[in-house]
Amino acid sequence: MASQHKVLIVGGGISGMTLAHGLARDGADVRVVECSHRTDQQGTGISLLGNALRALDRVGLADSCMAAGSGWDTVSVRNGAGEVVNERRPPRTFRADAPGAIGIMRPKLAEVLEGHALASGARIDYGTSVDDLEQDGNGVSYRLSTGEAGRCDLLVIADGTYSKTRSKVFGAHYRPEYAGQGAWRFTVERPPGFDGLVLYKHDDGRMVGGLPLSDKLCYYFFLENAKLHAHMPQEKLVDMFRQRLDGFSAPDLCAALERCDGTRYISYRPFDILLMPQPWHRGRIVLAGDAAHSVTPQLTSGGGMAIEDAVVLTEELTRCANIDDALLAYGQRRSGRVKRVFDISLAICAVEQDPHGDGARAVELLFEGYGVLAQPF
Numbered sequence: 001m002a003s004q005h006k007v008l009i010v011g012g013g014i015s016g017m018t019l020a021h022g023l024a025r026d027g028a029d030v031r032v033v034e035c036s037h038r039t040d041q042q043g044t045g046i047s048l049l050g051n052a053l054r055a056l057d058r059v060g061l062a063d064s065c066m067a068a069g070s071g072w073d074t075v076s077v078r079n080g081a082g083e084v085v086n087e088r089r090p091p092r093t094f095r096a097d098a099p100g101a102i103g104i105m106r107p108k109l110a111e112v113l114e115g116h117a118l119a120s121g122a123r124i125d126y127g128t129s130v131d132d133l134e135q136d137g138n139g140v141s142y143r144l145s146t147g148e149a150g151r152c153d154l155l156v157i158a159d160g161t162y163s164k165t166r167s168k169v170f171g172a173h174y175r176p177e178y179a180g181q182g183a184w185r186f187t188v189e190r191p192p193g194f195d196g197l198v199l200y201k202h203d204d205g206r207m208v209g210g211l212p213l214s215d216k217l218c219y220y221f222f223l224e225n226a227k228l229h230a231h232m233p234q235e236k237l238v239d240m241f242r243q244r245l246d247g248f249s250a251p252d253l254c255a256a257l258e259r260c261d262g263t264r265y266i267s268y269r270p271f272d273i274l275l276m277p278q279p280w281h282r283g284r285i286v287l288a289g290d291a292a293h294s295v296t297p298q299l300t301s302g303g304g305m306a307i308e309d310a311v312v313l314t315e316e317l318t319r320c321a322n323i324d325d326a327l328l329a330y331g332q333r334r335s336g337r338v339k340r341v342f343d344i345s346l347a348i349c350a351v352e353q354d355p356h357g358d359g360a361r362a363v364e365l366l367f368e369g370y371g372v373l374a375q376p377f
């Protein structure tokens, strides 16, 4: 049925572009409005776990994403000096002959998703957002920031955690809350032997992690427990990041820190969380991705959940006789699974914030989460 629909997607991130491709491929008339400009796309990388690859495969995107990224298969827990304490493998959820996960640079992922969405026939307008919208029983009338007015059968809100469109439609009282933690991320050349998620635990309780992003690059992250929702001054990020890693003596970490000179990507971002209650739709307007559920990133699965949303919405719009049934079915398929992933991510975040928290418990929860993600969706 998707072929009969005219769909406007607000937000051209991971969920918006995956959905645009899926629906346009099924013949729908799809338009994406993305407020940023195409050249704005930056950032470091992201891990897509096996469940995300499996979902991408359902809309024919897994091979392109895997080709643009770098596979990984191990979670290696090390001490502050870099000695391996424990090594485990996440499940190969997608295929036995495919890695458990890939790392991929965010601009690369955006390029792949955009390319497929365009090739499938979707229209993408950058530097554009929705100023006004109003719905009746059959669809949504809208006015874009360019002044253009239009109408669609379905409007998808995929504009992320701080979604203004969600506020307009569902109410401004649904606001993300600070989770008491934030992440420092620093992109650098990938050292030899750096083949998976690496977690360095210092005796004093601090933890630094690292993830491969491509054959050449990786990123190191440091999770900081902070009472306040802080925005760190850009010009001080390098010094502050170095201070936080003081005392770790793992050779690859020390080498990375020597290269931490302000010319490379470095950022600090506090974690803001939100889980929208069901239903995720109001009439012909529906939420997807972070606009519906912003999880803390311990399971590296917010993007995977956004991809799964896009795939399930595509499947239900194709399968169901009408849009109303499809939106109900979409919410029913997503709610329990998303809540479990949200809860486990937050439980790991809580263990990490507990001064007496058990690091081994955090790794157990991580693998419990991988088990949930491996279940069918």
Ligand SMILES: Cc1cc2nc3c(=O)[nH]c(=O)nc-3n(C[C@H](O)[C@H](O)[C@H](O)COP(=O)(O)OP(=O)(O)OC[C@H]3O[C@@H](n4cnc5c(N)ncnc54)[C@H](O)[C@@H]3O)c2cc1C
Pocket (backbone or CB within 6 Å): 010, 011, 012, 013, 014, 015, 016, 033, 034, 035, 036, 045, 046, 047, 048, 049, 128, 129, 130, 158, 159, 160, 161, 163, 164, 165, 183, 269, 271, 288, 289, 290, 291, 297, 300, 301, 302, 303, 304, 305, 306
């Ligand atoms: C520190 C950190 C690390 C993470 N690591 C991982 C990871 O390794 N793996 C993983 O799967 N997930 C990870 N995530 C989560 C992941 O980034 C998100 O879940 C994912 O980006 C959600 O995709 P989305 O399309 O829903 O939203 P977004 O990616 O936020 O995209 C929303 C888009 O909407 C646009 N937009 C915003 N407002 C408007 C508007 N009014 N009109 C039009 N467009 C608008 C934005 O410019 C943006 O392009 C991480 C998150 C954080 C904070």
